[in-house]
Amino acid sequence: METADESPQLGDTDVDREALAAGGVAIAALANKFGVEVDEQSTVGAPVDGWRVLKSHTGGSILVGAPTNGGRMSWRVAHVQTKTDATIRVDPDVMTLRASRSERRRGLILRWPQMMATGDVTDGFFIDIVNAGDTRWVPDGDGFQVVGVFTEPGVTKFSFGWASSGQQRAVPLEPGDYARVPVTINPTIWAELETGEHDLHAILTGLGLRAERPLRLEVSAEQIARHRSLSPRHSVEPKERRRMLDAQITQTRTTIAAGASLVGIAEAIATAETDNEAAAHIAQLLDCGDAEAQSIYNSPLREFRAGNAQSLEDRITKLVQFRDAL
Structure with a gap:
């Protein structure tokens, strides 16, 4: 079974590859299977047949869809809440099928600039998104948002949250080209961060790409104080x-x-x-x-x-x- 990283996507939602290739049924038949009604007004202009389950989520949420063309690159979808809703309402937007995150990031690596590795930069963090492949890399609705996470030295397992609003748009990169982008640190982190040696991990969020090695650095009291003063929530426990x-x-x-x-x-x-x-x-x-x-x-x-x-x-x-x- 494919992992989420290997699954193709409609928008930002992972979908089952086998379901995309399978046959479908009329939307009325699918609604009957789940015991729900169809909002007929929302289906205007949508395919009549070809509907199938593309992804089932915990909590009774199901993504269903049907291709709008023979190549199955464009889809109409509907989110069904089987536990709380009694109606299938088709989303008005046509969704474009995208390759999986692992496929879309192929050839890219994250590389710390020399000035970061030597500690020459103390105000803000930056990293290079490098096309290390031998062909041009072209984004497919992707962004260049990199999130940074501090851990104790040597720690490699961690969790983090992030928001995609205002992220920098990705640009095409020829082989050897790179884009230097800021590393975003959650402002609340500085409230708990202590002085001393830390590892800074970098993750290209939309593509699930992680820097092969963290940046080992010494965090000073001055850095922590400066960032805490800039955070509107620095005093919140x-x-x-x-x-x-x-x-x-x-x-x-x-x-x-x-x-x-x-x-x-x-x-x-x-x-x-x-x-x-x-x-x-x-x-x-x-x-x-x-x-x-x-x-x-x-x-x-x-x-x-x-x-x-x-x-x-x-x-x-x-x-x-x-x-x-x-």
Whole structure:
């Protein structure tokens, strides 16, 4: 069975290679299999046949899709929440099939510049993304975002969280060419980091590429103090940050549940006489807290689009990684 790193992707979602090549059925037949309905309006312009399960996620989330052309490079997809939703809604966007991360990063390596290796740079960290192959490397919707993680010297196993907003776009690289990019450090790390010798690991996030060796460096008290002063959250204790991340995780899960229950939410709001009563109805419907219900009541409808479900699941995964790394 393929690992996630070896699986092709539709957007940023891993899909099963065998499912892409298999035959499909009418979307109505697939809906009948899961015991759900089809939002017919969302299927306008989408393939009638060829629908199959492309990926099953924990928690009852399933990605289904159908190719829009004979070459099977373009797909229409739908995210189905079998435990909370009774309807398949096809995403309006056409998704382009991409090769796996391991295939897309072929030929690339991460190399620390000499000035980093000699300790000549003390304000910020940089690394080179090098095309060490013998053919031109061309990005396929990829970015050049590199995240750095500090560990004790010699430690190679670690977890980390990251956000993809504002990442630098990747550029084509001829053999031997390189792009020098900043290494992003989670600002909260500096609150716990102690002075002394550390290893700095670098990961090219979207492609899952890790520098072959970490950068061994001596972190000074001046560096730590400078970075702590730049962080707006430097005074927040780890316990409080965990509480804040837990609240974000709970809120995101509530948003997923709300997107799967829009009809019920609309009815709950329509029968309420006050804003507080509407929020109370939502809390009862979604079995959530008052704060989460009020947030759902005040949220724009676009947050509950069915196609956002997987990106919200991915957000939860990253938030959990951030929390667990504290």
